[in-house]
Amino acid sequence: MSPLRSLEEAGAAMPDRRRVLLCLGAAACALSSGVASVWAAAPANEEGNVARAPASDKTQERQPFYGIHQSGVTTPRPATGMVAAFEVLASSPADLVRLFETLTARIAFLTQGGAPPVLDPQLPPADSGILGPEVFPDNLTVTVSLGVSMFDQRFGLAEQRPLHLVRMMSFRNDALDAARCHGDLSLQICSNTADTNNHALRDIVKMMPDLLLLRWMQEGSVPVIPASPGVPAESARNFLGFRDGSANPDATDEALMNRVVWVGAEQEGEPVWTRGGTYQAVRIIRNFVERWDRTPLQEQELIFGRRKASGAPLSGGTEADVPDFAADPEGEITPLDAHIRLANPRDDKSKINLIMRRPFNYMNGVTSAGQLNQGLLFIAYQNNLQLGFITVQQSLDGEPLEEYIKPVGGGFFFALPGAVDNRDFLGRGLLAAAGFV
Amino acid sequence: MFKKRVQRARQFKALMLAAATFVGAAALQPAFAEVAPYDLVTPVAEYKIYVTESVQRLVTETRAFTDAVKAGNLDKAKALFAPTRTHYEAIEPIAELFSDLDASIDSRADDHEQAEKDPGFTGFHRIEYGLFAQKSTEGLTPYADKLMADVLELQKRIASLTFPPDKVVGGAAVLMEEVAATKISGEEDRYSHTDLGDFDANFAGSKKIFDLFRPLIEKDDKAFVSKVEANFAKVDKILDKYKTKNGFETYDKLTDADRKVLAGAVNTLAEDLSTLRGKLGLG
Numbered sequence: 001m002s003p004l005r006s007l008e009e010a011g012a013a014m015p016d017r018r019r020v021l022l023c024l025g026a027a028a029c030a031l032s033s034g035v036a037s038v039w040a041a042a043p044a045n046e047e048g049n050v051a052r053a054p055a056s057d058k059t060q061e062r063q064p065f066y067g068i069h070q071s072g073v074t075t076p077r078p079a080t081g082m083v084a085a086f087e088v089l090a091s092s093p094a095d096l097v098r099l100f101e102t103l104t105a106r107i108a109f110l111t112q113g114g115a116p117p118v119l120d121p122q123l124p125p126a127d128s129g130i131l132g133p134e135v136f137p138d139n140l141t142v143t144v145s146l147g148v149s150m151f152d153q154r155f156g157l158a159e160q161r162p163l164h165l166v167r168m169m170s171f172r173n174d175a176l177d178a179a180r181c182h183g184d185l186s187l188q189i190c191s192n193t194a195d196t197n198n199h200a201l202r203d204i205v206k207m208m209p210d211l212l213l214l215r216w217m218q219e220g221s222v223p224v225i226p227a228s229p230g231v232p233a234e235s236a237r238n239f240l241g242f243r244d245g246s247a248n249p250d251a252t253d254e255a256l257m258n259r260v261v262w263v264g265a266e267q268e269g270e271p272v273w274t275r276g277g278t279y280q281a282v283r284i285i286r287n288f289v290e291r292w293d294r295t296p297l298q299e300q301e302l303i304f305g306r307r308k309a310s311g312a313p314l315s316g317g318t319e320a321d322v323p324d325f326a327a328d329p330e331g332e333i334t335p336l337d338a339h340i341r342l343a344n345p346r347d348d349k350s351k352i353n354l355i356m357r358r359p360f361n362y363m364n365g366v367t368s369a370g371q372l373n374q375g376l377l378f379i380a381y382q383n384n385l386q387l388g389f390i391t392v393q394q395s396l397d398g399e400p401l402e403e404y405i406k407p408v409g410g411g412f413f414f415a416l417p418g419a420v421d422n423r424d425f426l427g428r429g430l431l432a433a434a435g436f437v
Numbered sequence: 438m439f440k441k442r443v444q445r446a447r448q449f450k451a452l453m454l455a456a457a458t459f460v461g462a463a464a465l466q467p468a469f470a471e472v473a474p475y476d477l478v479t480p481v482a483e484y485k486i487y488v489t490e491s492v493q494r495l496v497t498e499t500r501a502f503t504d505a506v507k508a509g510n511l512d513k514a515k516a517l518f519a520p521t522r523t524h525y526e527a528i529e530p531i532a533e534l535f536s537d538l539d540a541s542i543d544s545r546a547d548d549h550e551q552a553e554k555d556p557g558f559t560g561f562h563r564i565e566y567g568l569f570a571q572k573s574t575e576g577l578t579p580y581a582d583k584l585m586a587d588v589l590e591l592q593k594r595i596a597s598l599t600f601p602p603d604k605v606v607g608g609a610a611v612l613m614e615e616v617a618a619t620k621i622s623g624e625e626d627r628y629s630h631t632d633l634g635d636f637d638a639n640f641a642g643s644k645k646i647f648d649l650f651r652p653l654i655e656k657d658d659k660a661f662v663s664k665v666e667a668n669f670a671k672v673d674k675i676l677d678k679y680k681t682k683n684g685f686e687t688y689d690k691l692t693d694a695d696r697k698v699l700a701g702a703v704n705t706l707a708e709d710l711s712t713l714r715g716k717l718g719l720g
Binding site: 087089120121122123124206209210211213 | 668697698700701702704705707708711712714715716718719720
């Protein structure tokens with residue numbers, strides 16, 4: 001008998017025990033009242049029950065599903081996110097259609113919420129039940145992207161490959177673990193709580209076991225900050241303690257998003273079906289946090305090129321201020337090899353290399369060496385992968401920060417254009433271009 | 438047909454009694470109306486025959502296997518390891534009802550805190566470790582004796598077991614869950630890499646159960662039956678590619694593409710067969 005089982009049985013026995021105690025004579029009752037209270041039911045005062053579910057007033061927050069772009073890219077990043085990568089097992093065009101139609105239907109349901117069907121109790125239930133009988137949206141987005149392997153010889157999609165989509169290469173500082181790299185299809189799942197993400201992932205895994213095989217997944221979260229109205233927004237901090245995303249382009253600026261993130265007619269050579277989509281770069285980057293925490297503060301700040309506490313550039317001001325590297329050609333204020341300077345030199349030439357970062361921090365337990373296994377689930381979007389992430393990462397090769405970080409996994413994907421309405425489905429443009437629908 | 442079976446095998450008396458009780462209980466809640474609980478009696482009886490025959494072969498072959506181990510005949514023992522254990526793998530839904538025996542017959546090193554060095558690590562995989570990793574029969578005699586004794590005890594217990602219909606029907610899915618959770622990765626026979634033989638036996642055991650109960654559902658649920666059969670066929674087709682004269686190629690020969698197809702079929706079978714109990718009113 002498992003310990004859990006016996007605990008349950010003990011629980012089931014409680015009411016009987018209480019009844020027995022209550023049935024005793026008055027004197028005996030008085031004597032046993034101390035015992036009886038041990039077996040009392042849940043406290044009337046809810047605060048008194050330590051196992052009470054934490055309450056949230058954000059469970060009804062809802063992101064749109066239908067639109068020319070998928071949600072989850074320019075959507076403000078919620079507190080938790082994950083990336084799951086799958087193998088696609090489709091063996092016919094009909095399988096591909098079923099895959100994308102089912103994905104669309106599940107995501108439309110999960111992101112908007114509602115009650116799953118109630119089945120005969122002799123069958124496994126339709127839903128995992130993690131969120132209760134009524135699924136609430138909780139700010140969920142599920143963003144579907146395809147790896148370059150979707151465009152190999154298996155599926156008849158080779159001619160539809162997005163122009164810049166390639167298999168993630170190993171950069172200079174990488175130590176890639178094959179079991180945490182690449183994949184035919186990625187899902188970026190984000191919401192207010194990790195459990196909501198898990199609920200969505202399990203729903204999708206259960207719905208299509210013959211079409212999707214899970215390859216790897218990485219969860220993450222970002223630290224919350226106290227609400228401070230009237231004070232400019234801050235970027236969330238990474239596990240090195242620095243604000244991450246300070247130089248991100250403004251996601252509410254539609255023209256800028258069209259220039260940086262979304263593929264449009266301006267992207268020469270791209271198949272027409274890619275319009276409204278974007279390239280997704282995912283990197284699982286381990287941080288050597290013990291070593292980082294043993295590094296002097298001023299060295300940490302020189303490595304990043306920012307003040308740790310405020311996020312301001314070393315030239316001063318606030319996080320929002322743009323450093324003037326041109327006025328510091330010798331790197332006397334911001335070293336020439338500082339992370340932010342290499343990643344974004346802030347000159348006219350580098351404007352075409354802008355990317356939209358949307359990372360989360362992850363914790364994966366302990367390494368065999370007894371060190372904390374944690375780091376950054378880096379996610380970035382751009383409308384040209386080559387000019388975007390690949391160029392930025394190449395310019396970071398050899399940076400001093402490399403001593404403290406080690407990319408171990410990830411992959412390059414293309415986030416599909418959105419489904420515009422309930423007659424459309426994600427991937428329809430791609431399948432139509434291939435002649436499958 | 439039902440009567441004939443009873444005459445042929447007297448040991449099913451207990452089963453019939455259990456089935457009668459079961460009829461009473463299940464009749465209260467008919468979920469998928471077309472299947473009368475009484476219809477389950479014959480397939481359950483047939484399944485007991487299958488298990489009984491399998492365990493008899495397990496006993497015979499385990500004797501030959503353990504004799505080879507004790508005689509120090511390394512090559513013969515290695516050759517007999519994989520075929521012998523297939524008879525256990527095929528009947529796991531029943532064998533696992535005896536968790537003490539299952540642990541001593543079929544546990545793996547990582548079920549034990551000190552792995553291979555753990556004194557609690559016994560059975561097939563402990564002997565496999567000696568034969569294939571240490572390449573020797575030295576020191577294996579006590580494990581061989583224990584395995585033989587455990588297998589005989591298993592046979593004894595199965596003979597007197599009243600087969601619970603829900604465990605029998607549920608067994609089809611259980612076998613797939615096991616493959617999906619801890620076998621598809623090639624971690625079961627990690628020293629000999631004879632996993633494909635285990636897979637084959639697991640699938641055969643699951644398909645046997647499905648085939649026995651199929652007549653009860655195929656009329657009302659043709660789509661379900663043909664989907665399950667298509668996935669079993671998909672598995673067969675892959676495994677056929679790896680058949681050799683005496684069994685199967687080693688697990689490392691399995692291509693990545695074939696492993697993925699197998700994994701997809703196993704997950705889908707597990708998902709679909711998980712509804713079999715409910716469809717038969719045994720949920």
